[in-house]
Each structure stands twice: as C-alpha cells, then as structure tokens.
Amino acid sequence: MEEKQTINIDHSDPLLRDIKILIDLLNPLVSSYRLLVGAADEFNRITLAHKSDLEGAINRADDMGDIIDEVNDMLKTLIKTLVKKIESDYACDKDFKHKS
Secondary structure, three states: OOOOOOOOOOOOOHHHHHHHHHHHHHHHHHHHHHHHHHHHHHHHHOOOOOHHHHHHHHHHHHHHHHHHHHHHHHHHHHHHHHHHHHHHHHHHOOOOOOOO
8 A cells, every 4th residue: 555645744834724624625625626527527418407407517617616616716825925034034044955
C-alpha cells in the first residue's frame, strides 16, 4: 500500500492555513460536480425524463461549477501571494543559496 507523503507545514501562518482550507474544500466540491454532471447525463439518456428535470440537473451542475471556479480563483490568488512572500523572504536573506 502506497503511503501518502505530506509536507510538515507550520499552519500558524494565516496564508498557509487559508490555502489548506481551500484545497480541502476543492476535492469534495469537484467530486460533487462530477456526480451532478453524471446525473444530468443520465437524465439526458432517459427518454421518459421531463425536460425540466434535465434542465434542473444541468443548472445544479453549472452552479457547482461556478462555486468551484470561485474557490479556484481564490486559491490561485493566495498561492501567488505566498510565492511573492517566499521570494521576498529569500531576497532579504543575502546568505541564502539554492542547493544544487
């Protein structure tokens, strides 16, 4: 059985904490989105399904996609901020040298 490797990060930093929260949110949201898309596809294949049922299923999947997009945008912003913070920290440390 393969072990999941985790990086030990100090989560007292609010930026890192927020990134972790958003990452933890994203996985179940994407799983729900996939289920909603699958349900819409099933409604589309059922000949007895009402058009309103199909439209409702598509709208629910679309709404979940919008939520995922918002979380993803926030995550990108926070990660860019973290990268800038790290670059700034290392730029101030004149003794820092990249290990090859």
